[in-house]
Amino acid sequence: MTSTYSMWSLFRNCRKACEYRYEIGLVPREKDPNLSFGSLIHECLQTWHGTRDLAAVIDFIDRACASRREDDSVRRDWHLARAIMTGYAARYPQEEFDIVALEKTFEGAIINPATGASSRSFVLAGKVDGIVRIGGDHYILEHKTAATIDADYLERLWTDFQIAIYSYYVEQALGIPITGIIYNVLGKARLQQSKGETEEEYQARRAELLEKSKTGKTTAKRKLPESDEEFRARMAVKYLEPEMFHREMLYLSRDRFDVLRAELWELTQALLDARRRKVFYQNTAFCFNYNRPCAYFPICRSNGNPNVIDNFYTIEAPHEELRVPANEPAF
Numbered sequence: 001m002t003s004t005y006s007m008w009s010l011f012r013n014c015r016k017a018c019e020y021r022y023e024i025g026l027v028p029r030e031k032d033p034n035l036s037f038g039s040l041i042h043e044c045l046q047t048w049h050g051t052r053d054l055a056a057v058i059d060f061i062d063r064a065c066a067s068r069r070e071d072d073s074v075r076r077d078w079h080l081a082r083a084i085m086t087g088y089a090a091r092y093p094q095e096e097f098d099i100v101a102l103e104k105t106f107e108g109a110i111i112n113p114a115t116g117a118s119s120r121s122f123v124l125a126g127k128v129d130g131i132v133r134i135g136g137d138h139y140i141l142e143h144k145t146a147a148t149i150d151a152d153y154l155e156r157l158w159t160d161f162q163i164a165i166y167s168y169y170v171e172q173a174l175g176i177p178i179t180g181i182i183y184n185v186l187g188k189a190r191l192q193q194s195k196g197e198t199e200e201e202y203q204a205r206r207a208e209l210l211e212k213s214k215t216g217k218t219t220a221k222r223k224l225p226e227s228d229e230e231f232r233a234r235m236a237v238k239y240l241e242p243e244m245f246h247r248e249m250l251y252l253s254r255d256r257f258d259v260l261r262a263e264l265w266e267l268t269q270a271l272l273d274a275r276r277r278k279v280f281y282q283n284t285a286f287c288f289n290y291n292r293p294c295a296y297f298p299i300c301r302s303n304g305n306p307n308v309i310d311n312f313y314t315i316e317a318p319h320e321e322l323r324v325p326a327n328e329p330a331f
Helices: 007-014 015-024 035-050 052-062 071-093 152-159 161-174 200-210 228-238 254-277 298-301 305-312
Strands: 025-026 098-111 116-134 137-146 178-187 245-251 313-315
Touching: 007 015, 007 071, 007 161, 007 254, 015 025, 015 254, 035 052, 035 071, 035 098, 035 116, 052 071, 071 178, 071 228, 071 245, 098 161, 098 254, 116 161, 116 254, 116 298, 152 245, 161 178, 161 254, 298 305, 305 313
Parallel strands: 137 178
Antiparallel strands: 025 313, 098 116, 116 137, 178 245
């Protein structure tokens, strides 16, 4: 069975959720907007680093957000993606690294550290955002979007199981020694496009001002909706702030590779045991881990009600992150 970091991460966090996604294949019909936006920015960055053509990136965003006039959430993503990528191009007009590969997939055996034998049940596959070279050293380039880029966020990067284990597999599969990881972090501005006032809201505010006025007069005017051009200009100013982008370089320890490989093997054995005993237990501490319900919370809350499953979920093949275009260039 092909496995990925996403699968093993979900298994570590909640075995029941892992069963729903990777054993049964259930996927919520309504997509998580946070994941959708992250995917949009990743595709933008792939285009930018592959072409250095900002016009092509903006055109891609416009096409990806074609329903922005009818859907306010798409409109917000459109504004934010345009602002991020325009600011990013201005912040990094030249790079300190050379691109070796973008969105590169890989696959490798999962090894028993005690015997050196390969697992007969699982292989590990993945896709890295980029492989870059600085001088004679190679680094994994990892893109992240974050609402807040502070010391706590940067400190947590050290715990990133995914990119550390992927670095090991890139070495094994592609024969490229990886020196470290460059985390390319892009901030998500919290600015909102003003919708202005309704006539009723304006009259209520005007009446309140008149009541407080000593002259019985007011110069208040109705607040009109903020135009796209006005909001775009405000967003552009925001993305001139240095803290909206950050790059953090972490160097890899060979000892850490050994620890992560051992942990990965233990996860394979735990999953095989869960399959044999048909026991995938819930971790209720994970239900609201990201300050929102887990994608499978409705199923668990309903005790597996078939109507909930039929109405809110569909069946999809696992590992959508590994899908690659047919014209992907060879490494």
